[in-house]
Amino acid sequence: MKTLREHPFVRRHLDGPGGISALMPIAVPMIISQIFDTVMTFVDRLYLAYVGKEEIAACMSGGITSWLCMTLFVGIIGYSSTIVAHHYGAKRFRECPLVVYQGLLLAVLSYPLVLVVASFVSRTFSAAGHDPDLARLELQYFWYMAFGGILGLLRAALASFFSGIGKTKVIMWANSTALLVNLVANYVLIYGKLGCPAMGLKGAAIGTLMASGTMTVVIFVAFLREIRRAPYSAVLADVHYNWRNLRALLRFGLPNGIENLLGMGSFVAVVSSFNSYGANVAAATTIVFSWDLVSFFPLIGIQVGVCTLVGQCMGAKNPDGAEQAAYSGFKLALSYSGLALIAFCLIPQVLVGVFTPDGVPGLDYSEVRVLAVKMLRLAALYLMFDGVVLVSSGALRGAGDTFWVMVIGTGIHWLNAIVVMIGVRYLQWPPINAWVVFVFAIMLGSMIMFKRFKQGKWKTITMLEQPETA
Structure with missing residues (x-):
């Protein structure tokens, strides 16, 4: 008698170069990693909820605005993973550390530009019409x-x-190591424990940077150890400037970086529009986006797994396996986002209540709760669409179709942001009306991205050049 694992239906979904069995070992650790990232962000805002409404709102708006200054370069540099995957699939193992070195080179060169951009972007908090106390805290973070x-x-x-x-x-x-550092450091620094002064929002920022530094050091040490082993067998002296890999990184990574930049810019514009309603709406929006991260970040882990597996299959000249990897990603993403949808619909009061404590002197969250519950139920509408758009764009990026991911993503995001800004600032929409527009724009963008994936043009893209012969 055949076991369930041997059943033809099950094997069709699990087996093969792009099957769920191949995707899971890559995606699951990334899902867990994204959950840890979510917990870090979640706990920071939860800690700050006991400090004040302005602090919890400033943590979100100040954080995403600083990320806006970096996201172009992170998008370019981060695309190294796809090029590494193509080399790995093509069994060009010695090329993999070379790609990473080009990314490190770009990181060092782009940091001064990040600070220059930040000096201009920092002026937007007061220009957006935010309350002076909120703007001061946003700027600090x-x-x-x-x-x-x-x-x-x-x-x-x-x-x-x-x-x-x-x-x-x-x-x-x-x-996981960074999460432990974050939980302890932020608690100590925000509330003033173990002899430290209570720093509030400043403590949250310092604790987050301590966690970020820990994560970077751990990955760097692991990288140095890994590249010395077969099949890479590289030492630092072997990892050098290489125009061929740098050119591929810029060619395919630049659209990815631009899409990240403009997409994040539109999100900052939307958040800023909601924050202009005042502290109650700003706090409600932050609470909803905090729970949205619980559903969104694990989907990013699935997206990374799909992008990697598609890249490896394309590097191995196996577009059918790449397509199978994408459909494996759809199955995982829709399963997970379906569970989140149920939670958002059935227990929104419980979820909102986590961030709106009673009995804190000087804090009244009653208006925040009412609005956040309505927004959270509406957010349930787009959760499964989030899964579709992330897997579709991950598959397209993994194959090198970054230009059309940029065009579709940027177009929808900015159409959404412009309509919301006009509605909030000039048409005087109530907050819930602006939120409805935001939700339906995400659903529209998901359908368009999936249509691009179904066209299949990404299967014909060639990313790798032939390496130079000795």
């Missing part, structure tokens, strides 16, 4: 994150090696 941006740039290059070769457990362990 923003500059801590901007100066610590070099850690994120370096980590994007180093982590790309392990995601590209499929050894994502290294990233998972680095994230």
Whole structure:
């Protein structure tokens, strides 16, 4: 008698170069890593909820605005993982550390540009019409994150090696270590424990940077150890400037970086629009996006797994396996996001209540709770669409179709942001109306991205050039 594992239906979904069995060892550690990232962000905001409404809102808006200054470069550098995956699939193992070195080079060169951009972007908090107290806190958190941006740039290059070769457990362990540092450091610094002064939002920023630095060091040490082993057998002297890999990184990574930049820019514009309603709406929006991360970040882990597996299959000249990898990703993403959808619909009061404590002197969260519950139920509408768009774009990026990912993503995101900004600032929409527009724009973008994937043009893209012969 055949076991369930041997049944033809089950084997069709599990087996093969792009089957769920091949995707899971890559995706699961990345999902766990993203969960750790979510917990870090989640706990920071939870700690700050006991400090004040302005602090919890400033943590989100200041953090994403600082990320906006880096996201172009992180998008370019992070695309190293896809190029590593193509080399790995093509069995050009000695090329993999070379790609990472090009990413590290770009990280060092781009950091001064990040600070220059930050000096201009920092002026947007007061220009957006935010309350002066909120704007002051946003600016404080923003500059801590901007100066610590070099850690994120370096980590994007180093982590790309392990995601590209499929050894994502290294990233998972680095994230788990950073999570422990974050939980302890932020608690001590925000509330003033173990003899430290209570720093509030400043403590949250410093604790987050300590965790980021820990993660970067762990991945760097692991990278040095891994490249000395077969099949890479490289030492640092072998890892040098290489125009061929740098050119591929810029050619395919630049659209990826631009899409990240413009997409994040549109998100910052949307958050800023909601924050202009005042502290209650800003706090409600932050609470909803905090829970949204619980569903969104694990999907990013699935996206990374799909991107890696598609890249490896394309490097091995196996587009059918790449397509199978994408469909394996759809199955995992829809299963997970379906569970999140149920939670958002059935227990929104419980979820919102986590961030709206009673009995804290000087804090009244009653208006925040009412609005956040409505927004959370509406957010349930787009959760499964999030899974579709992330897997579709991950498959397209893994194959090198980054230009059309940029065009579709940027177009939808900015159409969404512009309509929301006009509605909030000029048409005086109530907050819930603006939220409805935001939700349906995400659903529309998901359908368009999936249509691009189904066209199949990505299967004909050739990313790798032939290496130079000795």
